[in-house]
Amino acid sequence: MTERSTLPAVWEVPQEFRDRLSSLAGRQRAMSCDGHLLLVLHAPPDPEDITRVARYFWRKPDGTWNSDEFGSGTKALGRHLDQYAERINEYDEQEERAVDAEGRFRVLELLAPVHRASRHLHQVLQEARKMCGQDRDLIGWRDRAYEIERTAELLYSEARNSLDFSIAQRAEEQTKSSYQMALSAHRLNLLAAFFFPIATLATLFGANLTHGLESVTSPIPFMGLLLTGLVAGVILTSFVTRNSSNRTTRSK
Numbered sequence: 001m002t003e004r005s006t007l008p009a010v011w012e013v014p015q016e017f018r019d020r021l022s023s024l025a026g027r028q029r030a031m032s033c034d035g036h037l038l039l040v041l042h043a044p045p046d047p048e049d050i051t052r053v054a055r056y057f058w059r060k061p062d063g064t065w066n067s068d069e070f071g072s073g074t075k076a077l078g079r080h081l082d083q084y085a086e087r088i089n090e091y092d093e094q095e096e097r098a099v100d101a102e103g104r105f106r107v108l109e110l111l112a113p114v115h116r117a118s119r120h121l122h123q124v125l126q127e128a129r130k131m132c133g134q135d136r137d138l139i140g141w142r143d144r145a146y147e148i149e150r151t152a153e154l155l156y157s158e159a160r161n162s163l164d165f166s167i168a169q170r171a172e173e174q175t176k177s178s179y180q181m182a183l184s185a186h187r188l189n190l191l192a193a194f195f196f197p198i199a200t201l202a203t204l205f206g207a208n209l210t211h212g213l214e215s216v217t218s219p220i221p222f223m224g225l226l227l228t229g230l231v232a233g234v235i236l237t238s239f240v241t242r243n244s245s246n247r248t249t250r251s252k
Contacts, residue, residue, distance in 0.1 A: 007056055008068050013038060025054035028120045030128040035061030037132055041080060041121060044087045045113040052117075055080060059132065074137050081141060084118055084148050088155060095159050101166040107159045115152040122149045187239075 007018060014033040021040070031038040037059035042052040056068045057077050070076035091114070095107045122145040129138045 007038075007058075011058055011066065013058060025052045028117070028124045030124050030131060032131040037128060039077075039124060039128060041124065042117050043080075044083050045117055047109050047113055049113070059135075063135070065137075077137075077141050078144075081121075081144050081148060084114065084121070085151075087114055088118075088148065088152050092151075092155050095155065095162070098159075098162070101163055101170070104159050104163040104166060108156065108163065111152065111156050111159065115149075115156050118145070118149045118152045121145050191236075 006023070007013060007021065014036055016033045017031055017036070017038050020031060025042060026040065028042055029040050031040070039057040039059075041055045041057065043055055045052055057080070058066045060066075064072070065074055065076055066072045067076035067080075070079045088111075091107055091111045094110070095104065098104045098107055122142065125138065125142040125145045129135065129142050132138055
């Protein structure tokens with residue numbers, strides 16, 4: 001984005017204003033000299049913006065306004081505030097559509113620079129109101145800037161709380177899953193410890209019994225053993241995961 005770094009050459013502003021401005025936008029601020037008022041504000045920023053885009057609003061001693069981007073008249077600064085309000089409303093809609101932690105983090109990433117800029121915008125307009133006494137336009141813009149700042153702050157807090165809740169919920173789910181896995185492993189270790197001596201003795205000394213299936217035509221014995229093993233596996237799996245299912249049902 002191209003940064004507006006200087007005041008328009010056609011503006012007949014006090015030289016002090018030009019002397020105080022560099023080639024960069026700098027911070028948002030208000031300047032007053034000989035009845036003239038100059039507001040150096042920032043366009044609504046994006047997270048990818050390395051530098052801020054400056055916008056200049058000049059109030060003459062007779063109360064007329066000029067801007068470098070929105071033309072002349074009292075509505076120029078109003079259009080600047082409209083852009084902030086529209087940007088915050090856009091992020092508010094994105095926050096409502098966010099269904100996971102990644103979506104909420106993206107909203108926070110987008111909203112953070114706008115939140116900071118709106119806070120400084122309100123401070124500058126409050127300072128400008130003090131410089132110009134009871135200018136009704138400035139009072140109205142200052143009050144609107146406060147509402148914009150407040151809306152951005154509330155949205156930022158809401159998105160932050162939603163993100164924290166999502167993280168806490170995910171951590172709780174992982175803790176429950178880890179506990180259940182540890183419990184299942186413990187049960188399997190108990191079963192293995194219980195049958196290990198028998199399996200060891202049967203391996204060392206042999207424990208083949210005459211059961212009458214030796215003469216049955218293959219593969220009937222094999223298929224019968226396979227089916228019995230599968231049924232026993234299902235029963236064992238149900239036993240291992242039984243407490244986890246009961247806890248999940250109670251929590252709901």
